[in-house]
Amino acid sequence: MNGVKRPLTMKDIAKMAGVSTATVSRILNHNGRYSKETESRVKKLIEENNYVIDQTAKGLRKKYLETVGIIVPDITNPHFAKLVLNIQTSLFQRGYSSIIGNTNENLSLEEEHVHSLKAQHVCGFIMISTKRYHQSLRRFPTVYLDRPARGGEKEDITIESDNYKGGYLAGKQLGIASCKRLAIIRTNSNDCNQDSRKEGFLKALSEAGIPEEKVDVLDIGDALIQSAYSRIREEMRNGFLYDGLFCTTDTLATGVYTALREGNIKVPEEVKIVGFDDCDLAFTTGPGLTSVHQDVGKMAELAVDALVRRLTGEPLSSTHFYLPVYLSVRASTD
Missing domain, CATH: 3.40.50.2300 (Response regulator)
Known part of the structure; x- marks a missing residue:
């Protein structure tokens, strides 16, 4: 024989632990009843012996x-x-x-x-x-x-x-920052998440005395950075009017910030931006992006x-x- 050991089976682990194979199975699948002491003993044996579940056999x-x-x-x-x-x-x-x-x-x-x-x-x-x-x-x-x-x-x-609450927090923040010429930048993909974020945002602004008709909605076909960048460059060519922007994703906010920077419009001195997601982009975009955190x-x-x-x-x-x-x-x- 070549001396190569066969892989351990669940039955082997059960025998070593002094329990049934059914108990080992329950522990591996986080399902059913077993004591903490048994779980600890089985898991220690699994780790020490490098046991790996045979997913193919399990699936068959x-x-x-x-x-x-x-x-x-x-x-x-x-x-x-x-x-x-x-x-x-x-x-x-x-x-x-x-x-x-x-x-x-x-x-x-x-x-x-x-x-x-x-x-x-x-x-x-x-x-x-x-x-x-x-x-x-x-x-x-x-x-x-x-x-x-x-x-x-x-x-x-x-x-x-809670997308509505997230939009509300964004609107509250821009209201606290005394922004008066506001826009929401979102995808127009008929996404109810986007709608909820918009509704929450408008509610907060309404409480701050800014009516819905005073807030522009800039719909973008997707959530790509390049798409937001292109749209804001177009707005700048037509005369950029805003001092507060809520972007319904951090990717949109990143595209917006990049366009503003290239147009020599300073963030946050001239325009304040809030994003949504609080992903890694929020740490690396410009001076740091205020963003609604999703867990x-x-x-x-x-x-x-x-x-x-x-x-x-x-x-x-x-x-x-x-x-x-x-x-x-x-x-x-x-």
Whole structure:
């Protein structure tokens, strides 16, 4: 014989720990009842012996592989990139792998990804969806994340930030900064998150004595930095009028800031800017971007937990979760 040891099995770990294979399985899947002392003993043996779950064999027994499909609209967007990274990490910790489908905000491409991933027998989906609801996923384990499901079933799981409150905080901040010539810069993708952010923003300005008709809405076709940059350059050619801008994503805010800098318009001395997401761009854009913070770590954790509960038949405390937001104040509104 060549002396190569065979990989340890779950049965081996169970024998070493003095428990049943069912107990080891429950510990690995965070499911069922077992004592803390047993969990500690089993996990120590797993670590010491470099035991790795055989996902293929596990999938064959269940008639599917333990793989989750993740649909994301733009993996280059730092907010979505960090969210997906957190989802993948959380899934891996729960014993699931993942396949990512990037849609570029394209409905047809999103549908193709869903069809392809179902053909690969994923066990469920976490959707950051452009379409918002897929009839083909009716009764299929699915979590709609960041963007709520629309037109589906009441048992559909949705996890989102409090977008209205985020918009309100942005408006409050620009009102405190005594801005009078205001605009909101958003994508015009019929996104209800964008609408909620706008409504909250206008409510705060109304309380500050600035009526809705005094606030311009600059719709941009997508959330790309270049698109916001081009739109603001166009506004500058026509005579830039604003002293306060609320951008409904940090990518839009980055494009706005870059255009203003090239036009020698100073932030925050001449124009104050608030973004939304509080992603890595907020730390690196200009003097530092004031931005509405979304808790992507908690969002990912909730999404994975909800999906696993749906897969295992465990009860959910709710099917619609709203996560609180707060404002990270930086130099762009000082």
